[in-house]
Amino acid sequence: MTPPATTRRTNLMEWFKTITFYEILVGMKSTLSHLLHYKPVTLQYPHEKRTLPDNYRGMLALLRYDDGTEKCVGCDLCEAACPSRVIRVVSAEVPGEPTKRYSKEYYMDMTRCLFCGMCVDACPVDALGMTREFEWAVYDKRQLHLNKEQLLAIGDRSYPVREKRLELQHPNTAFFNVAFKHIPQKPE
Amino acid sequence: MTELGLRLAVSFTQIAAVTCIVIVTVLLLTLAERKVLGWMQDRMGPMEVGPYGILQPFADAIKLFFKEDIVPAGANKFLFTMAPILALIPALIGFAVIPWGPNQSLEIGSFTIKPFIISDINIGILYILAFASIGAYGIILGGWSSNSKYSLLGGLRSAAQVISYELNVGLSIVGVLIMAGSLSLVQITDAQSGWFWNWYVFAFPAPQIFALVVYVISAVAETNRVPFDLPEAESELVAGFFTEYSGLRFAFFYLAEYANMVLVSCVAAAMFLGGWNAPYPGTLIGYLGLPAFAWVENTMWFAVKTYSFLFLFFWLRATLPRLRYDQLMRFGWKVMLPIALANIVVTAIAVFFYQQMK
Numbered sequence: 001m002t003p004p005a006t007t008r009r010t011n012l013m014e015w016f017k018t019i020t021f022y023e024i025l026v027g028m029k030s031t032l033s034h035l036l037h038y039k040p041v042t043l044q045y046p047h048e049k050r051t052l053p054d055n056y057r058g059m060l061a062l063l064r065y066d067d068g069t070e071k072c073v074g075c076d077l078c079e080a081a082c083p084s085r086v087i088r089v090v091s092a093e094v095p096g097e098p099t100k101r102y103s104k105e106y107y108m109d110m111t112r113c114l115f116c117g118m119c120v121d122a123c124p125v126d127a128l129g130m131t132r133e134f135e136w137a138v139y140d141k142r143q144l145h146l147n148k149e150q151l152l153a154i155g156d157r158s159y160p161v162r163e164k165r166l167e168l169q170h171p172n173t174a175f176f177n178v179a180f181k182h183i184p185q186k187p188e
Numbered sequence: 189m190t191e192l193g194l195r196l197a198v199s200f201t202q203i204a205a206v207t208c209i210v211i212v213t214v215l216l217l218t219l220a221e222r223k224v225l226g227w228m229q230d231r232m233g234p235m236e237v238g239p240y241g242i243l244q245p246f247a248d249a250i251k252l253f254f255k256e257d258i259v260p261a262g263a264n265k266f267l268f269t270m271a272p273i274l275a276l277i278p279a280l281i282g283f284a285v286i287p288w289g290p291n292q293s294l295e296i297g298s299f300t301i302k303p304f305i306i307s308d309i310n311i312g313i314l315y316i317l318a319f320a321s322i323g324a325y326g327i328i329l330g331g332w333s334s335n336s337k338y339s340l341l342g343g344l345r346s347a348a349q350v351i352s353y354e355l356n357v358g359l360s361i362v363g364v365l366i367m368a369g370s371l372s373l374v375q376i377t378d379a380q381s382g383w384f385w386n387w388y389v390f391a392f393p394a395p396q397i398f399a400l401v402v403y404v405i406s407a408v409a410e411t412n413r414v415p416f417d418l419p420e421a422e423s424e425l426v427a428g429f430f431t432e433y434s435g436l437r438f439a440f441f442y443l444a445e446y447a448n449m450v451l452v453s454c455v456a457a458a459m460f461l462g463g464w465n466a467p468y469p470g471t472l473i474g475y476l477g478l479p480a481f482a483w484v485e486n487t488m489w490f491a492v493k494t495y496s497f498l499f500l501f502f503w504l505r506a507t508l509p510r511l512r513y514d515q516l517m518r519f520g521w522k523v524m525l526p527i528a529l530a531n532i533v534v535t536a537i538a539v540f541f542y543q544q545m546k
Contacts, residue, residue: 027507031228041230 052132053066057115060108061155062148063126065165069151071127074103081122084112106148111141131158191299202306204239206283207322214446215245221502228506255435260335263432267333272433272440275326278319279447285312286373286454289464291484302462305374306481312373313365316455317358319328320410321447325348326348327412330427330441342428345513346419349409353416353522356406357452357457360399362387363535364459367396373455375464384467389460394538399531400460402524404500407452407522411445415508418516453497457490464490 017023037117043050052058063071074091120128131154138144146154219234219242226233234241259268267363289304302308309315324346331343366374367388380387388396409416420428430441457463466472471482512521 024508028503030504031506034230035224036229038227039230040232042227042232044232044235 001172008058031144052134056132056134057117057130059109059131059136060113060115060119060151061129061158062106062151063129063155063159064152064162066162067165070102071163072103072106073125073127074101075124077122077124077170078119078128081118083116083118084114086110086113087119103148106151108146108151110136110144110146126163127157129155131155133158164174195299198301199306199529202286202303203284206288206306206506207219207280210280210283210447210450211443213450214443214470215249217446217449217498218248218408219245219417219532220498221505222501222518225506228503235274249439250379250434252439255438257435257437258432262335264333265337266433267329269437271326271330271333272437273326274329275323276440276447278323278326279451280526282319282330282451283454285309285315285373286451287377287463289487291374291378292483294393300513304487308372308374310370310372310375313361313371313455315374316451317354317441319447320357320448320451321350321354321456323442323444324354326441326444327429328475331419334380336430336432338425338427338431339429340418342421342431343478345421345425346412346429348518349412349416349418352517353406353409356402356524356528357410359525359532360406361455361459362403363394363396363399363527366532366535366539367391367394372482373458377458377465380462381465382469384462387460387462387465393542394535396460396531396535398527399535402528402531403456403460404497405458406520406524408504409516411452411501413445414505414509416511416516418513421510423510449498449501450494453494453501455495456497461493462492 053067065071073088074089075088076091079087079089080084086109088105088107088109089103090105093100094100115130117130120130133154138145203459205482222244223241224276225231232241234244237243237247259265260343267500284306287305287308287310291302291308292304293300293304327346328343328348331339331341348469353500364376365371368379370376376388380391382391385392390397392428408414412419418428420424422428424429430438433441448528466485466489473479
């Protein structure tokens with residue numbers, strides 16, 4: 001039984017394509033067209049940098065209020081939220097103000113951080129922020145163990161505009177930013 | 189005695205000039221390959237050293253020169269040292285019989301020299317093939333003496349591959365040899381003068397187009413280039429036979445690979461594409477009334493042909509993935525070899541009847 005004429009023609013075409021390296025020629029045409037219409041998709045990184053997306057999650061930082069006081073109230077929620085156990089907070093009472101707490105020590109082990117942003121979400125007083133810094137390659141891994149001063153410094157250089165401190169929050173009420181009807185709300 | 193000294197001096201000058209040209213071409217190629225590959229893959233290639241990265245080869249050379257020279261523990265030190273040299277020397281030595289320009293002689297005192305060929309021996313192409321086979325020893329011994337499994341596997345693959353494909357290289361050019369009736373590259377090139385249809389790719393009575401295809405494919409395989417780069421398959425064998433090499437010895441292997449590329453391109457240009465002959469009879473410079481400078485145009489034509497082959501190497505590398513080992517062997521023995529043999533038979537018959545009819 002002979003195959004139908006169409007099949008035979010297809011087989012002939014296949015055979016012809018094989019002996020003329022048709023597929024290879026198609027591929028080579030493709031590469032050559034890329035060469036002729038040369039438009040690089042890469043950037044010369046250290047010299048030119050791509051624009052980061054608006055919601056870019058970069059290096060973490062601790063923030064301050066506009067009067068220079070730390071926002072952090074030492075509640076440990078960021079430590080609890082962190083999936084990689086990057087954060088360690090040592091909380092303490094503000095001296096002389098027994099109702100108010102602050103973070104006496106605050107450590108971040110950025111070698112483990114996966115930049116998920118859950119600590120920022122968890123923070124009740126918006127004391128944590130994610131900057132747009134990403135060039136944090138270091139020669140010594142220990143330089144990535146950051147303490148409170150370093151994190152505040154990152155925040156200072158990345159967030160020049162600081163949030164206003166609420167009046168009623170000072171001096172001896174440590175409200176989180178939860179909604180209470182009888183105190184002024186944070187401005188939107 | 190003085191004549192011998194003069195001859196030696198002339199020969200050494202020629203050798204130095206040719207070696208310099210080859211080394212410069214190799215330097216150029218290392219950059220050109222990375223640039224062309226980059227452009228084909230929508231990248232920029234090296235851009236840091238010098239404007240648009242044009243000084244990258246020199247940076248690479250300096251870097252390789254100052255790298256630590258490591259001999260792995262348990263390596264056969266003698267062969268480990270010899271292997272890069274054994275790979276490089278045959279690659280460079282083949283250029284001795286390549287005619288770079290017109291077959292003209294220069295009278296200096298009592299003897300004549302040929303300025304565009306170091307040595308016009310009458311078995312030129314055989315000489316190149318013979319030394320190309322020795323080059324395979326460098327790769328095999330380099331793989332074996334490194335005392336490393338990756339190197340050994342690379343060397344073994346190289347041995348099998350070079351043997352399979354050298355055969356095809358040798359057989360594919362037999363058609364040209366039948367038509368030219370000579371093994372000397374000078375005479376083969378001279379026989380292709382005139383219009384471009386005298387080139388052996390198109391020449392009557394037996395166009396060697398299939399032979400050219402077989403030759404180019406086998407040459408790619410013989411120089412261990414993509415898509416036949418199984419001896420140095422970096423995704424399988426780290427770097428293949430030169431895994432354990434560093435510094436200058438690595439540079440030697442690198443140099444040998446590129447010099448081999450240039451050599452096979454030169455041979456392809458000389459055997460199939462008319463060598464230094466222009467596609468039209470004579471030269472444009474000759475017609476303009478400066479026949480003394482016709483060699484410039486001839487040399488340029490040779491360079492153009494050679495560089496288009498070299499571009500083909502890059503082009504193939506940018507396009508094709510690596511073959512599997514059994515595919516490589518099957519393709520070599522069951523496809524390339526029969527084509528090459530059939531080409532010999534057809535060419536022989538055609539040439540025989542053509543000469544009978546004349």
